[in-house]
Amino acid sequence: MKFKEVILRHLKLELLHPFTTSFGTEYDRDFILVEVKSNDGISGWAESVAMLDPLYNEETLKTNWHILEDYLIPILLKNEIQHPDEISENLFTHIRGNYMAKAAIEGAVWDLYAKKQNKSLSGVLGGTKETIEVGVSIGIKNSIDSTIKVIEDRLQEGYKRFKLKIKPGWDIELIDEVRKVYPEIPLMADANSAYTLQDIDRLAALDDYDLMMIEQPLAYNDIIDHAELQSRVKTPICLDESIHSLEDARKALKLGSCKIINIKVGRVGGLTESRKIHDFCQENGIPLWCGGMLESGIGRAHNIAITSLPNFVLPGDTAASSLYWAEDIIEPEVTVENGTITVPTSPGIGFEPSLKKINKYTIYSKTFR
């Protein structure tokens, strides 16, 4: 494969409902859409999941634009490859970090590669599932009652797992009240690093509520304290923020820092690395699920493809487009029926990016040749 041009677009989509986590509230989603064009005129698409501010991790939309424009795009345009694995294994190895920037361009090449093979992205990645099960991530609200109301709505819609964002002061009482109303639902909590080991009693108190897992309770870059915490609580710990690579996953399992891993394609630098972590976790009996970053339909399509691999055994965060956006930028939009999404079988990501809608939400764009 030889590449003719790359187009970066900065899009802004308004969220239908503000989304609050322990690190802040999102009202809109600004993101970079990457389009890679081959010499024979086929386009591959992906998005960077970096946010406007460095609150979830250190990357931002602007750092991603810089790394893409000044490093990754020039490297891609200079090189010819046979397979997308060569991008993370060869072309980008000397560029440190910047996982989300790398994943954005690698993902677009994977889509392009699949389209050239006339196969679905799921197919070229080795996906085995025809449908995937999904849950929903519920942000911090101003009351427990309104949280329960949201759970009720999502339960009616068939979602398979309910993740509540927690932080100190919005945790035990919340989970206790929710469990009183819904003793049986698959329930979990995500702290986005809002606690330290000093909060161990508070976190251990959650052992009484039969949670599927607690996601990333401690620091965003920690695997040491998480190992101590996991040895002292029954509830499985799931790592999100701390895992950027197969090496990180190997070390976390060696230390006993978690029993479950959430894969976000952006956070680990792309689909090739996601698949490596998948295979390693499968061999070691560690269940996986696919996280979400409030993606547009393009990112959602990538999440659906990776989730079709067999060891994504727990429902992920890839909910329907209509829970986030008045209109999505792909056709058809992502729909969820009975808590499941049908994995597309048409070439590439299997959803058509709508240039009309993309142009409507584009703030700025630049073409590189």
Ligand SMILES: O=C(O)CCC(=O)c1ccccc1C(=O)O
């Ligand atoms: O609905 C989604 O896309 C997942 C929402 C979510 O939980 C999240 C959203 C933004 C940043 C981090 C996280 C997270 O999983 O920690």
Ligand SMILES: [Mg+2]
């Ligand atoms: Mg998380």
